[in-house]
Amino acid sequence: MDKILEVSGLSQIYGPGCDQCFTCTGPEFETNICKHCSSIVALHDLTFDLYKGEILGIMGESGSGKSTAVKCLYFDQMPFGGSAIFFNNKEQKHLFTLNPAQRRSLRNQHFGMVYQNPNLGLNFDISAGGNIAERLLMNRVLNYSEIRSRAHELLTRTEVLTERMDELPKNFSGGMQQRVQIAKALSTRPSLLFLDEVTTGLDLSVQAKILDLILEIQAELDTAMIVVTHDLGVTRLLAGRTLVMKYGRVVESGLTDQILEDPQHAYTQQLVASAL
Amino acid sequence: MIRNQILSVENLSKSFFLHEQKKIIPSSSQINFKAYPGKLIALIGPTGAGKSSVLKCIYRTYQQTSGRIIYKTAAGDSVDLALASDHRVLELRRNEIGFVTQFLHTLPRQKTLDVVAMPLYQQGVSRQQGREQASKLLAELNIPKQLWEVPPATFSGGEKQRVNLARGLIASPRLLLLDEPTASLDAQTTDRVLRLIQRKKDQGTAMLAIFHHADLVKRIADDVVELTLPEKTH
Amino acid sequence: MSSAINFAFLDEYAKREIRRSVLKAICIPGYQVPYSSREMPMGRGFGTGGLQLTLALIGEDDCLKVIDQGSDDSVNAVNLRKFVEMTCPGINTTTRLQEATLIQSRHRIPERPLLAHQILVLQVPYPDALVIVEPSEEKRKTMHGEADYSRLLVKLYEDIVKFKEITISHRYPTRINGHYIIDPSPIPRYDVPKLNQSESLTLLGAGREKKIYAVPPYCSAEPLAFNDVPFRIEDFTGANGERRTCMICSTSNSFLDEFIDEQGSRVYQCSDSDYCAQQQECVHG
Numbered sequence: 049m050d051k052i053l054e055v056s057g058l059s060q061i062y063g064p065g066c067d068q069c070f071t072c073t074g075p076e077f078e079t080n081i082c083k084h085c086s087s088i089v090a091l092h093d094l095t096f097d098l099y100k101g102e103i104l105g106i107m108g109e110s111g112s113g114k115s116t117a118v119k120c121l122y123f124d125q126m127p128f129g130g131s132a133i134f135f136n137n138k139e140q141k142h143l144f145t146l147n148p149a150q151r152r153s154l155r156n157q158h159f160g161m162v163y164q165n166p167n168l169g170l171n172f173d174i175s176a177g178g179n180i181a182e183r184l185l186m187n188r189v190l191n192y193s194e195i196r197s198r199a200h201e202l203l204t205r206t207e208v209l210t211e212r213m214d215e216l217p218k219n220f221s222g223g224m225q226q227r228v229q230i231a232k233a234l235s236t237r238p239s240l241l242f243l244d245e246v247t248t249g250l251d252l253s254v255q256a257k258i259l260d261l262i263l264e265i266q267a268e269l270d271t272a273m274i275v276v277t278h279d280l281g282v283t284r285l286l287a288g289r290t291l292v293m294k295y296g297r298v299v300e301s302g303l304t305d306q307i308l309e310d311p312q313h314a315y316t317q318q319l320v321a322s323a324l
Numbered sequence: 325m326i327r328n329q330i331l332s333v334e335n336l337s338k339s340f341f342l343h344e345q346k347k348i349i350p351s352s353s354q355i356n357f358k359a360y361p362g363k364l365i366a367l368i369g370p371t372g373a374g375k376s377s378v379l380k381c382i383y384r385t386y387q388q389t390s391g392r393i394i395y396k397t398a399a400g401d402s403v404d405l406a407l408a409s410d411h412r413v414l415e416l417r418r419n420e421i422g423f424v425t426q427f428l429h430t431l432p433r434q435k436t437l438d439v440v441a442m443p444l445y446q447q448g449v450s451r452q453q454g455r456e457q458a459s460k461l462l463a464e465l466n467i468p469k470q471l472w473e474v475p476p477a478t479f480s481g482g483e484k485q486r487v488n489l490a491r492g493l494i495a496s497p498r499l500l501l502l503d504e505p506t507a508s509l510d511a512q513t514t515d516r517v518l519r520l521i522q523r524k525k526d527q528g529t530a531m532l533a534i535f536h537h538a539d540l541v542k543r544i545a546d547d548v549v550e551l552t553l554p555e556k557t558h
Numbered sequence: 559m560s561s562a563i564n565f566a567f568l569d570e571y572a573k574r575e576i577r578r579s580v581l582k583a584i585c586i587p588g589y590q591v592p593y594s595s596r597e598m599p600m601g602r603g604f605g606t607g608g609l610q611l612t613l614a615l616i617g618e619d620d621c622l623k624v625i626d627q628g629s630d631d632s633v634n635a636v637n638l639r640k641f642v643e644m645t646c647p648g649i650n651t652t653t654r655l656q657e658a659t660l661i662q663s664r665h666r667i668p669e670r671p672l673l674a675h676q677i678l679v680l681q682v683p684y685p686d687a688l689v690i691v692e693p694s695e696e697k698r699k700t701m702h703g704e705a706d707y708s709r710l711l712v713k714l715y716e717d718i719v720k721f722k723e724i725t726i727s728h729r730y731p732t733r734i735n736g737h738y739i740i741d742p743s744p745i746p747r748y749d750v751p752k753l754n755q756s757e758s759l760t761l762l763g764a765g766r767e768k769k770i771y772a773v774p775p776y777c778s779a780e781p782l783a784f785n786d787v788p789f790r791i792e793d794f795t796g797a798n799g800e801r802r803t804c805m806i807c808s809t810s811n812s813f814l815d816e817f818i819d820e821q822g823s824r825v826y827q828c829s830d831s832d833y834c835a836q837q838q839e840c841v842h843g
Binding site: 267 | 340341385
């Protein structure tokens with residue numbers, strides 16, 4: 049099995065930060081706010097490996113740092129510390145030492161992101177097809193008819209009515225917007241896809257269909273995925289391994305079925321016990 | 325005759341610590357046995373003796389409390405399943421170790437044929453080949469043909485169980501864990517299942533099983549491991 | 559009087575700063591070089607960017623031609639020419655392209671190809687082609703630096719989806735020397751190919767936006783397009799399928815303006831008045 053991502057010691061602090069930030073926050077202190085400088089320790093010492101074609105779940109409540117982790121890895125923000133190496137065939141890329149152009153190229157070519165809020169992943173002023181076109185154009189596909197046919201193909205695959213390809217996605221339902229987002233993220237066949245609470249806020253039947261779709265695509269394209277969610281059901285269905293986070297720290301990690309059936313940490317036990 | 329064991333469970337104990345209640349709940353303790361290719365070991369004992377826990381510890385759904393679970397891989401390495409990395413366990417699950425539980429977790433839209441063939445897909449077998457093999461197994465297990473292209477979510481308990489069994493058997497794992505594979509089946513279907521299990525044994529699969537009837541143990545098991553109720557510690 | 563105002567109105571420091579910016583613009587074709595656009599005795603938007611370039615470049619042996627929308631005698635062109643004549647004693651002005659060494663223009667590039675000894679100065683209202691897709695200048699600068707123009711192409715894509723063709727008529731985004739995309743000022747699509755591998759230097763000045771950029775001689779200028787939906791210039795084909803001609807000089811190879819005549823019917827004539835006049839001279843001897 050080939051490793052695709054190696055994250056070590058990833059940390060993020062919002063605020064001025066001080067020497068004691070990391071020693072006075074975390075699950076055992078039941079806070080992520082430093083009492084000395086009032087900074088928020090959003091993430092501390094996140095370390096994990098991700099293999100090709102693997103789905104990793106990151107689970108936790110809001111404020112646990114799970115979205116921060118993904119935002120750092122997708123370059124939406126720069127971390128306070130730590131490193132991440134992306135393996136692309138034989139090439140190794142240290143994510144946080146890349147210059148902005150290299151970061152952009154990784155983001156546009158090899159990574160994909162599906163946000164909880166479609167507003168972040170889609171440009172609502174251009175058509176659904178135009179959104180996919182944008183990502184293809186970034187990757188130097190400069191043939192109009194090729195762009196049209198690939199956008200058509202992707203939207204068919206993600207079950208968006210292709211008659212609506214030239215409409216603005218702001219007029220679509222939430223589930224449909226997520227499908228367009230997924231189609232856009234997949235348009236370059238990325239080797240790493242981030243999914244940030246993608247089914248949160250959707251009807252249960254729509255959620256199930258989207259999760260199905262994600263797994264089908266994962267099986268087809270062998271895309272490695274990092275799935276951020278607060279929903280145990282989503283992790284159970286999608287992820288082979290899961291990290292459980294609280295107050296910016298990983299409290300437990302392991303095989304998903306083990307996390308759910310034999311949780312070791314008090315917090316995970318509580319989380320599993322309180323799930324519907 | 326010297327037989328090469330495929331699995332050696334040594335002093336395996338499992339207990340649960342509930343943080344909320346500050347309580348230790350013992351499940352299985354000091355279990356010892358070995359499993360061999362082509363042989364079926366039945367775990368017997370009263371309810372609450374931790375039979376399922378043993379299977380789950382071997383599959384790493386549970387983290388054992390103490391003891392060793394030494395598995396000999398196809399490549400000839402010895403791996404302690406209690407200590408192996410998550411990725412190693414996932415790889416073994418994909419290629420060598422199967423588990424048929426009493427519950428079927430599937431995706432809402434996945435068709436029965438694909439549910440069954442999934443372990444083959446994961447090993448890189450083509451869709452067409454996978455579906456062919458799945459059809460054979462489903463026919464053998466007496467699942468009506470009109471159900472093959474339907475997701476199993478709406479199936480009866482017995483049908484779901486057979487789908488689950490078919491999925492567990494299809495990839496011919498080297499070690500197969502069976503947790504009450506015939507619990508909700510009628511006598512005729514049970515016979516069919518036992519025939520299938522016997523065939524897998526003949527093909528060299530090592531098996532660990534829990535049956536709900538002593539009769540079944542007599543019919544199919546080569547050896548038994550008896551578990552007793554854990555002593556109440558507190 | 560002559561001692562009160564410096565030659566070419568600007569003081570020598572201002573001229574030198576503009577010339578330095580011009581040199582930088584030539585070195586980085588298509589890059590928008592910021593400069594400290596001076597207050598001119600006319601409102602911004604009346605060609606102050608072009609005028610400052612002209613004033614910084616002009617010398618006593620230069621011959622200037624000023625055009626507005628192809629015409630030498632529209633109000634804007636006349637005013638600018640008079641201003642230069644007034645502040646630059648000794649220079650010559652002309653309406654004949656061949657005599658000019660410096661041509662300041664708005665909305666058109668002359669029909670006849672410019673030569674190596676000539677410099678074309680274009681007045682620019684909006685220098686940044688990316689402004690329609692990105693409001694933040696900081697982000698636009700990054701996009702230019704990385705030659706990230708996918709969002710402009712998305713505009714073209716949406717255009718073709720909606721109208722079956724690219725509908726941009728003026729200010730067509732054009733890639734210079736394979737990197738920076740410029741707004742070539744409000745010239746029609748018809749004039750864009752004239753920038754490509756031109757013998758002359760083209761300088762573009764935006765007074766209000768304080769930017770100077772350049773298309774150096776023999777430099778590539780490619781209009782942004784898809785491989786299978788190529789850039790197309792106005793073809794002036796009439797209802798009868800033939801190319802329309804100028805009603806005055808009868809030429810069929812110039813950019814035409816459309817008018818409604820006294821009878822209420824559409825008529826066409828050359829937009830470049832100097833070119834039209836010279837075509838008539840040829841015909842009538």
